[in-house]
Amino acid sequence: MTENTQHDVIRRNPLLEAAQEEMRKFERRENEFRRKDREERAAELQLPLAEIKVH
Template sequence: MADNILSDAARRSRMLEEVQREFSKFERKESEFRRKEREERAAELHLPLDGINVH
């Protein structure tokens, strides 16, 4: 029974690590998408991005 608990915990830990990796990938893609979108909108409106502090 203790072996089952340990293996379940190990599986859960591996699953959480994988979820965290996937979420990090998603966040990077989302950030890149937002940056490109912001640049496109600025170009359409002829706004300089250099003087604007965007977080």
């Protein structure tokens, strides 16, 4: 029984790592999209983003 559990963990680790990497990629794309969207909206409203601290 321990052997099967260990085998499952070994098999699951690469899948977990791949899922985590995909999540990191998604988060980077999402952050970039939000930044561009924020800049575009600021340009449309003629807001000085350089003077406003955006978190």
